Amino acid sequence: MWYNGLLDLPVWQLILVALALTHVTIVSVTLYLHRHSAHNSLDLNPVLSHFFRFWLWLTTSIVTKEWTAIHRKHHAMCETENDPHSPVVKGLKKVLTEGSELYAEAATPETLERYGQRTPQDWVERNVYTRHRTWGITLMAVIDLLLFGVNGIWIWAVQMMWSPVWAAGVINGIGHYFGYRNFECADNARNIVPWGILVGGEELHNNHHTYPNSSKLSRRWYEIDIGWGYIRLFQLFGLAKPKGYRPIAHRVPGKLAVDVETVQAIANNRFDIMRQYRKRVLEPVLRQQKQVVEKDIKPVYSRARKLLFRETSLIKPHDQKHLDSLLDNNAVLRQIYDKSQELQELWRRRGLKSNEKMQALVEWCREAEDSGIRYLEEFAAHLKSYALRPA
Structure with missing residues (x-):
C-alpha cells in the first residue's frame, strides 16, 4: 500500500497545491531577488525579506549574492561576450536548456566581488543558506513526502524545475529573442506577452530593461504585472515600499x-x-x-x-x-x-x-x-x- 501522506487529496487539488507552491517561488524571485536585491527598486520589511530568503533556500538553493551579482552583470554587459546568459551570443537553445548551468558558471569570485555588493551577509546567510545550500531542497523533499505521500515526488520535481525553466530559461532566453518592444532600449530585450502572471511580471522584459530601477514592470494600460499587485498588497500592511515607479517628467x-x-x-x-x-x-x-x-x-x-x-x-x-x-x-x-x-x-x-x-x-x-x-x-x-x- 502506497503512503498517501498527511494530506490525502484528489489529483486536481494536488495540481493546484503544486501550482500554488511554485507561484510563491516566482513571487520570491521577482520581488526579493530581482526588484529588491538586484535593483534596489523595492524596500521590504525584514520579516518578509527573510521569509523570501528562507523559501528560496527550500525550493531553489539560490544564494542571494550569487543571483544578484550575475543579474547585475547581465545588465552591465548585456548582449556582449561577457553577458552570463545572452541568447544572442550563446544561442537560444543553450539558454533555454542550460539556464541554471550558465548561472553556476558565471558565479566566479571576481563577479561576486564586483557585482555582489549590498547583499545579506548575516550568520544565517553565511552558515546555512550559502554553506548548506542543498539542505533546503532536501528538507523540501521530506516535507512534500510527509504531506503528500508518493505524490510528493512529482510535486517536489515540479518545484525544482519551475524556476530554472521559467526564470532562467524562458525569461533570459525568449525574453531576449521573441516578443514585442514598447521601447527601443540598447539591447534585444522583449516583452514576451503583456500579461505578466506566470512569471510574476517578468514577462515584461523590454519594459524592465528600459527602466531597470522601476519596481513596476508594466507600462501600457493593457499590461499586467502581478508582481506589482503583490507589492501594493504588501504596501497596505507596511511590508513593502516601492521606488522609481512614477515617471520623473510630466x-x-x-x-x-x-x-x-x-x-x-x-x-x-x-x-x-x-x-x-x-x-x-x-x-x-x-x-x-x-x-x-x-x-x-x-x-x-x-x-x-x-x-x-x-x-x-x-x-x-x-x-x-x-x-x-x-x-x-x-x-x-x-x-x-x-x-x-x-x-x-x-x-x-x-x-x-x-x-x-x-x-x-x-x-x-x-x-x-x-x-x-x-x-x-x-x-x-x-x-x-x-x-x-x-x-
Missing part, C-alpha cells in the same frame, strides 16, 4: 519655451519621448509615404516601418543597407529619421553642460518648426511642454 499645459528643466525632463523620460516621436511623427509620415515606399524600394512598408523604429546598434548590416536605400530614395523620411537621431544624440553626448544641451534642444525645435512637416512642428511644441515632476 507635461505642463501652456509651457511654450525650452529651459534647462525641459532638457532634464526629456533626458530622464527619453525612452517614452522617443516612443511618442514614433507615434506622433514617424508613423504618420510613413503612412503618407506608404505608396512611394512600396513602389520605389524593397522591403515594402512593413519592413521599412520596423527598420525606421529600430535601435541603431541592433540593426544588422544587411538591414542597414535596406534602410540606407530607403532613406536615400525618400527625402521626407530621411529628414524625420535624421531628426530622431539628432534628438537621441542630445542625451548620448557626454561632457555637455546643461546650458549647452538646452541650446542644442532649442536649435532642434527651431529646425523642426521650420521643416515644413506638420508632425515635426507639432512635436517641437510637445517637447517644450515638458518639466520635471515635483518630488
